[in-house]
Amino acid sequence: MPGLAVYFLPVPGFTEPQRHLLAVFLATVLSLVVKPAVMGVCVLLALTLLAVTGTVPANRVLLGFSNQTVWLIFSAYLFARAVSSTGLGMRVAYVLIRRFATTPLRLGYAVVSAGMIVAPFVPSDTARGGSVVFPVTRSLALAFGSEPGETARRIGSFLMLVSFHGNYLASAVFLTSMVANPLIAQMVMKIANVEITWLGWLGGSCVPAVVSALLVPYFIHRWHPPELTDTAPARELAGRRLAELGAMTGAEWRLVVILGVVMMGWVTSPWHGIGNAYVALVGICAQLLSGLLSWDELLGETKAWDVLLWFAPLIMMADELNAGGAVKVASDALFGRLVGLPWTAGLGVLVLVYLYLHYGFASMTAQVTALYPAFFTAALALGAPPMVAALPLGYFSNLNAGLTPYGTGSAPVFYGAGYVGEGEWWRIGFLVSLVNVVVWLGVGGVWWKVIGLW
Amino acid sequence: MPGLAVYFLPVPGFTEPQRHLLAVFLATVLSLVVKPAVMGVCVLLALTLLAVTGTVPANRVLLGFSNQTVWLIFSAYLFARAVSSTGLGMRVAYVLIRRFATTPLRLGYAVVSAGMIVAPFVPSDTARGGSVVFPVTRSLALAFGSEPGETARRIGSFLMLVSFHGNYLASAVFLTSMVANPLIAQMVMKIANVEITWLGWLGGSCVPAVVSALLVPYFIHRWHPPELTDTAPARELAGRRLAELGAMTGAEWRLVVILGVVMMGWVTSPWHGIGNAYVALVGICAQLLSGLLSWDELLGETKAWDVLLWFAPLIMMADELNAGGAVKVASDALFGRLVGLPWTAGLGVLVLVYLYLHYGFASMTAQVTALYPAFFTAALALGAPPMVAALPLGYFSNLNAGLTPYGTGSAPVFYGAGYVGEGEWWRIGFLVSLVNVVVWLGVGGVWWKVIGLW
Numbered sequence: 001m002p003g004l005a006v007y008f009l010p011v012p013g014f015t016e017p018q019r020h021l022l023a024v025f026l027a028t029v030l031s032l033v034v035k036p037a038v039m040g041v042c043v044l045l046a047l048t049l050l051a052v053t054g055t056v057p058a059n060r061v062l063l064g065f066s067n068q069t070v071w072l073i074f075s076a077y078l079f080a081r082a083v084s085s086t087g088l089g090m091r092v093a094y095v096l097i098r099r100f101a102t103t104p105l106r107l108g109y110a111v112v113s114a115g116m117i118v119a120p121f122v123p124s125d126t127a128r129g130g131s132v133v134f135p136v137t138r139s140l141a142l143a144f145g146s147e148p149g150e151t152a153r154r155i156g157s158f159l160m161l162v163s164f165h166g167n168y169l170a171s172a173v174f175l176t177s178m179v180a181n182p183l184i185a186q187m188v189m190k191i192a193n194v195e196i197t198w199l200g201w202l203g204g205s206c207v208p209a210v211v212s213a214l215l216v217p218y219f220i221h222r223w224h225p226p227e228l229t230d231t232a233p234a235r236e237l238a239g240r241r242l243a244e245l246g247a248m249t250g251a252e253w254r255l256v257v258i259l260g261v262v263m264m265g266w267v268t269s270p271w272h273g274i275g276n277a278y279v280a281l282v283g284i285c286a287q288l289l290s291g292l293l294s295w296d297e298l299l300g301e302t303k304a305w306d307v308l309l310w311f312a313p314l315i316m317m318a319d320e321l322n323a324g325g326a327v328k329v330a331s332d333a334l335f336g337r338l339v340g341l342p343w344t345a346g347l348g349v350l351v352l353v354y355l356y357l358h359y360g361f362a363s364m365t366a367q368v369t370a371l372y373p374a375f376f377t378a379a380l381a382l383g384a385p386p387m388v389a390a391l392p393l394g395y396f397s398n399l400n401a402g403l404t405p406y407g408t409g410s411a412p413v414f415y416g417a418g419y420v421g422e423g424e425w426w427r428i429g430f431l432v433s434l435v436n437v438v439v440w441l442g443v444g445g446v447w448w449k450v451i452g453l454w
Numbered sequence: 455m456p457g458l459a460v461y462f463l464p465v466p467g468f469t470e471p472q473r474h475l476l477a478v479f480l481a482t483v484l485s486l487v488v489k490p491a492v493m494g495v496c497v498l499l500a501l502t503l504l505a506v507t508g509t510v511p512a513n514r515v516l517l518g519f520s521n522q523t524v525w526l527i528f529s530a531y532l533f534a535r536a537v538s539s540t541g542l543g544m545r546v547a548y549v550l551i552r553r554f555a556t557t558p559l560r561l562g563y564a565v566v567s568a569g570m571i572v573a574p575f576v577p578s579d580t581a582r583g584g585s586v587v588f589p590v591t592r593s594l595a596l597a598f599g600s601e602p603g604e605t606a607r608r609i610g611s612f613l614m615l616v617s618f619h620g621n622y623l624a625s626a627v628f629l630t631s632m633v634a635n636p637l638i639a640q641m642v643m644k645i646a647n648v649e650i651t652w653l654g655w656l657g658g659s660c661v662p663a664v665v666s667a668l669l670v671p672y673f674i675h676r677w678h679p680p681e682l683t684d685t686a687p688a689r690e691l692a693g694r695r696l697a698e699l700g701a702m703t704g705a706e707w708r709l710v711v712i713l714g715v716v717m718m719g720w721v722t723s724p725w726h727g728i729g730n731a732y733v734a735l736v737g738i739c740a741q742l743l744s745g746l747l748s749w750d751e752l753l754g755e756t757k758a759w760d761v762l763l764w765f766a767p768l769i770m771m772a773d774e775l776n777a778g779g780a781v782k783v784a785s786d787a788l789f790g791r792l793v794g795l796p797w798t799a800g801l802g803v804l805v806l807v808y809l810y811l812h813y814g815f816a817s818m819t820a821q822v823t824a825l826y827p828a829f830f831t832a833a834l835a836l837g838a839p840p841m842v843a844a845l846p847l848g849y850f851s852n853l854n855a856g857l858t859p860y861g862t863g864s865a866p867v868f869y870g871a872g873y874v875g876e877g878e879w880w881r882i883g884f885l886v887s888l889v890n891v892v893v894w895l896g897v898g899g900v901w902w903k904v905i906g907l908w
Contacts, residue, residue, distance in 0.1 A: 038749040041742050048739050051732040058522070058729050066520035068512070275512050278505040285502050288495050295492040299756035299763075306753050 018324045020055045025317045032366040040310045047313040056320055063319070064312030068277035069182040073311060075280035076123035076176050077304035079259065082292055084131035086251045089118045091242065093136045098238035104155055104226045107234050108217040111137060111159070112166030116213070119170035119177035120266075121259055125401065126409030127303075128177075129167050134413050137163040141419065143237040144228060148418030157419040158226040162217045164414035165402050165432050169216065171364075172398035173209045175201040175276070176266070179307060180368040182276070183315065184394045187373050190322050192386040196394075198266035198276055203451060204391040208444035215435055224428060251292055258286045314369055327373040335378035346382040348441060350375050351392050355433065358400035364408050368397050388454045392440060399436045403429045472778045474509045479771045486820040494764045501767040510774055517773070518766030522731035523636040527765060529734035530577035530630050531758035533713065536746055538585035540705045543572045545696065547590040552692035558609055558680045561688050562671040565591055565613065566620030570667070573624040573631035574720075575713055579855065580863030581757075582631075583621050588867050591617040595873065597691040598682060602872030611873040612680040616671045618868035619856050619886050623670065625818075626852035627663045629655040630720070630730070633761060634822040638848045640769065641827050644776050646840040650848075652720040652730055657905060658845040662898035669889055678882060705746055712740045768823055781827045789832035800836040802895060804829050805846050809887065812854035818862050822851050842908045846894065853890045857883045 024046050031042035051061040064070060083089045093114035101107035115133045122128040141147070141156035148156070171178035175185060175198045185196040248256075265272075265279035287293040298304075321327055338346045354367075354375050361367040372393060379389035401408035405415035405425050415425055448454060478500050485496035505515040518524060537543045547568035555561035569587045576582040595601070595610035602610070625632035629639060629652045639650040702710075719726075719733035741747040775781055792800045808821075808829050815821040826847060833843035855862035859869040859879050869879055902908060 040749050040752075041739075044735070044742070045739050048732065048735040052728055052736060058732065061732070062520040062522060062525060064520070065525075066516040066518070068516060071516060071519075274506055278502065278512065278515070281498070281502040282506060285495075285499050288498070295494050295760075296756070298494075299759045300754070302750070302753035305759055306749075309753075 017055055018321075018326045020053065021050070021317065021320055021324065022326050022330075024050055024055065025321055028314070028317065029366060029370040032369070033360075033362060035362075040306055043310040043313045046317070050317070056316070060320070061316065062312075064314070064316035065308070067186070067312060067315050068275050069186045070308060070312045070315060072176070072182050072275075072277040072280050073123055073179050074304050074308050075277065075284050076121065076179075077127075077307060078284055078287065078293060078298065078301060079121040079262070079280070080123065080127045080131065081297075081301055081304075082255050082287060083118050083121055083259075084127075086249070086255050086292070087245055088252045088255055089114070089122075089132035090136065091245055091248070091252070092117050093132055094238040094241045094245075097136075097140070098235050098242065101231050101234050101238070104158060104229060104231055105217060105221045107140070107231050108159065108162035108166070108221070109213075111140070111163050112169070112213055112217060115163075115167050115170045116173065120174045120263055121176070123176055123179050123181075124409065125168045125171045125178065125398075126413070128170065129164075129410035129413050133163050133167045134410070134417075137414075138417060139241075140234050140237065143233045146228075146419075152419045153227055155226040155228045157424075158220065158224055160414050160417055160419045161220050161224055161428055164410065165216050165220065165428075166213065167410055167414075168398055168401040168408055169209065169212055169436075171401070172395045173202065173205045174198075176280075178364065178398055179311070180365040180397060181394065183311075183318075183365070183368055184372055184390070184397060186315065187318065187322070188376065188386065188390040188394075190319060191327070191373060191376060192380060192390070194386040194390065196387070196390060197270050199270065200387075201391070201394070204387070204444070204448060204453065205395060207447040208395075208440045211443050212436060212439045215439060216432055219431065219435055220428060223431060224424065254290045254292055255287075258283050258290070258292070261286070318369060318373065322373060327377055331374040331377035331381065334374060335381070338378065338382060341382065343379070343382040343384040347379050347384045347389060347392070350379055350382075351396055351441065352437070354393060355396045355400050355437070356403070358403055358407055361400075362406045364397055364401050367400070372397060385454045388448055391448070391453070392444065395440055395444070396436075399433070399440065402432050402436075471509055472775075472780045474507065475504070475771065475774055475778065476780050476784075478504055478509065479775055482768070482771065483820060483824040486817060486823070487815060489816075494760055497764040497767045500771070504771070510770070514774070515770065516766075518768070518770035519762070521640070521766060521769050522729050523640045524762060524766045524769060526630070526636050526729075526731040526734050527577055527633050528758050528762050529731065529738050530575065530633075531581075531761060532738055532741065532747060532752065532755060533575035533716070533734070534577065534581045534585065535751075535755055535758075536709050536741060537572050537575055537713075538581075540703065540709050540746070541699055542706045542709055543568075543576075543586035544590065545699055545702070545706070546571050547586055548692040548695045548699075551590075551594070552689050552696065555685050555688050555692070558612060558683060558685055559671060559675045561594070561685050562613065562616035562620070562675070563667075565594070565617050566623070566667055566671060569617075569621050569624045570627065574628045574717055575630070577630055577633050577635075578863065579622045579625045579632065579852075580867070582624065583618075583864035583867050587617050587621045588864070588871075591868075592871060593691065593695075594688050597687045600682075600873075606873045607681055609680040609682045611878075612674065612678055614868050614871055614873045615674050615678055615882055618864065619670050619674065619882075620667065621864055621868075622852055622855040622862055623663065623666055625855070626849045627656065627659045628652075630734075632818065632852055633765070634819040634851060635848065636730070637765075637769065637772075637819070637822055638826060638844070638851060641772060641776070642830065642840065642844040642848075644773060645781070645827060645831060646834060646844070648840040648844065650841070650844060651724050653724065654841075655845070655848070658841070658898070658902060658907065659849060661901040662849070662894045665897050666890060666893045669893060670886055673885065673889055674882060677885060678878065708744045708746055709741075712737050712744070712746070715740070772823065772827065776827060781831055785828040785831035785835065788828060789835070792832065792836060795836065797833070797837040801833050801838045801843060801846070804833055804836075805850055805895065806891070808847060809850045809854050809891070810857075812857055812861055815854075816860045818851055818855050821854070826851060839908050842902055845902070845907070846898065849894055849898070850890075853887070853894065856886050856890075 028046040050056040096110040100110045144155045146154040146156035175181050262283035482500040504510045550564040554564045598609045600608040600610035629635050716737035
C-alpha cells in the first residue's frame, strides 16, 4: 500500500506524527476508492492502527463517535427508513405523477420533484434512489411497455436519465440530503470557523437548484427524446397504486408531523441554537414514542450502524490532519501556482478541477474526504470569502455524481437497469455537467451576490 | 415521575443545572429499575432532553460515545459472539466435564470452571449463562433423567443452583467479565484518580474468587444435596457431544489465538500503555481479517449496539454529575453519620448495605450506576485507601446478583427452568451471600493486605 511508503519515507514539510497520520489517512481513502474490503473494515483497521501506534493520542482516537455530525447522519438514516417503510415516499411520488404528468417532460419533473420532497430526510442518493425514485421510475417505464432493449427508447431510457440526474441533484439542495454534506459543513467550521447552517446551505442552493431542476430534464428531453408522447398510462398506474395504498395511514400522518417539526427545528436553529443533531434526535425519540420505530428496528438498522462506524473515524482523521496543519501544507503545495489569479477566476478553476476529478472516484464521500479540505483551503488562500468558497465546492461535491456509471451509489442502480447504453450514459453525463457548471457558477454566482455572500 | 419533582423543586446543596441533571439521571435510573420502556429508549430520551434543554453543553452531551470503556464493552460483545458461534464455549465445558466430573460436586466444579474460562471474553452473566452455562447444565440434568417436578432433586436442582451461583461469581473475577466492571473502573478513575487495570482487578479478586468457587458449590452440596451420586451419564453425554463437535475447527483455533493475544494485551497493558479498548479493537480487527466475523455480522450484532446506545449516555451523565460535585453532596448527606468510625468498620458497613440493597434491584448495572459513586465516595471520606474502597464495592456489585430470582439477567433463566422452588432459591441465595461476605471481606481483606493495598 502506498500508505506504507508515506508512513516510512520522509515527505518534506510534514512532521513525523503528521506524516504517519497522513499515511494512514491516504491509505484509508485509497481503500475507499479501490475497495479491497468493505469500507467499515478498512476504516476500523485505520483507527486501531492510529490508536495502537499512538499516532493519535488515545483520548482523541474515538472522538469521532461523539461528533454531532455523525449522529445527525445516523438519525437521518432512521428518517429514511421511516419514509420508505411507511410508504410515504411512494405516495408522494404517485400523487405528483397523477396530478402533473401530462407530457413525458412533465412526468420527468414529477419524479424529480418527488425525490426533492423526501430529500431533506433521506441523506443518500442511493437510499432515495432505492426506496422511491428508482422503483417508481422502473414501474412507470414498464407501464408504458418500455423495457431494456428494443423498447428502451420509447420512454424508459429518458425516464432513467431524468430520474438519475434529478436524484443526485436533490443531494446538493439540502444539508441533510447527502451524507457528506454535514461533513463539509464540519470541515468548513474547523478550517475557517464559519458555520453553514441548514438554512444557509439551502439559501445558497435554492435558486440554482430550481433552475437546474427545470433545465436538466428539459435538455435531456432535447438530447435524448422519448418516442412516446402520451403519458396517460403513467397517470393510470399512479392512480392504481394510490388506490392500493388507500387513505393515508395513522403512521404516515404521524411521520408527516414529526418530519415537519424536525424540518422546522432545522430551519429555525439559528434562533433557538439547538444543534441539527439534537433536533434530529428529538425526531427519533418521537418516532420511538409514537410507535413508528421500535427499539429492535432501530438496533437492526444496519445501514445506520455502518455509516456510524466508517464515518466517525474518518471525521476524527480529518480533524486531526487539519488541526496538525497537514491540510494547509498539502493545499499550498498543490495549488501554489494559482496564487496571483483573481479569486473569482481561481475559484472557478478549482471548482472545475474538483468536478472533473470525480471521473476517478466511485463515491462522493470518498472525494469529499480526500479533496474537499485541500480545495477549500486553496480557495481561501486565493482570497475567496469563506462562504463563497465553501458552498460551490460543496454543491459540486454532489453534482459531480452524474459523470459516470460508477460515480455514486445510485448510478449503478439506474445504469444497471439496462435502459441506457454506456456511450450515451457518459455523453449525457458530460453534457449535464456543462449545464450544471453554467447554472451553478453563473446563475448561482449572481444569486450569491444578491444574498450578500460576496 | 419523581424526576420531574427533583427537576423543579429546589434541593438544598445543589445548583440549578446540577439539580436538573440529577433529576434526569434519577428518572433514568428509576426507569432502568421500573422498566416502563426498553432501557435504550429511556436513556436516549434522557440524552435528548439534556441536549435540548442545554442542561449539559451541546459539545459534551455525546462524549459518552467516544469513551474507551464503552467501546471496550462493545468489543467484548463481539468476542462473546465468537465464543458462542464457533462452539468453543461448549467445547470447553464438555472437555472439563468428561475429564473431571467423577462426583456430583466435581461435576458442579467443572461447569463453574467452564464459565470462568470464557468469562474474560463474555462481559455479561446473561450472555455467559445463555451461550454456555445454562444449555450445558440443562442438558446434563436431562441426561440424568432429572426434570422439573418430581425428579428435580435427583441432580437438576443442585446443578442449576451451582451453575447460577458460579456464573455470576465469574462476573466478579475479571474486569471484562461484566458490563459494569469497566464502568466501575471508570468511576474510580474520575472520582479518586486511581487506575484499576485489568491485572489490578484480577489481582484483588483471584484469591477470594478461588476460595469462593471452592466453597460455594461445596456448601450448596451440603444445603441442597442431589439424590444421585453416579455421574457416569454426564461424562457419557460430554463424550457424545464432543464426538459430534469433532476436532477443533480452523475457526476455533484462530479464535483461541486471537483471544490469547487479546488477554496478553490486557494483562501487559501497564507496560505497553495501550488502553484495554484498543487492545480489544485489535482483536476485532483480527476477527474481521481472519474471517471469523464478517462486517455484516458485526453490523447485525444488535446486543452490542444496544449496549452502546444505553451505556454511553449513562457514562456521560455519571461523568457530568461527578464533575459538577453532585455525587459528593449526595454521599455526604447519606453517609455523614458513618464519619468517626474506623474506616475498616465503616467500609464493612457500606459493603453490607450495598450488597443487601440489591434486594431492590433487577440489574447489577442499574445498581452500579445509581449507587456505586456515592458509596465509593463515602468510603473515601471515611479514610479508606482508594483501591481498598473501590475493589470490594466492585466485587460485591457482581456478588449481589445471587440474592433473588430477579437480581440479574441470568437469574430468571436458571430460576425459570423450574428445577428450584421459590423459597429454596431465596434461602440458598441468602446463605451463599453470607459465604461470600465471609470469604471476600475476610480472606479478601487479608489478601489485599498481603499484596499491599492497605
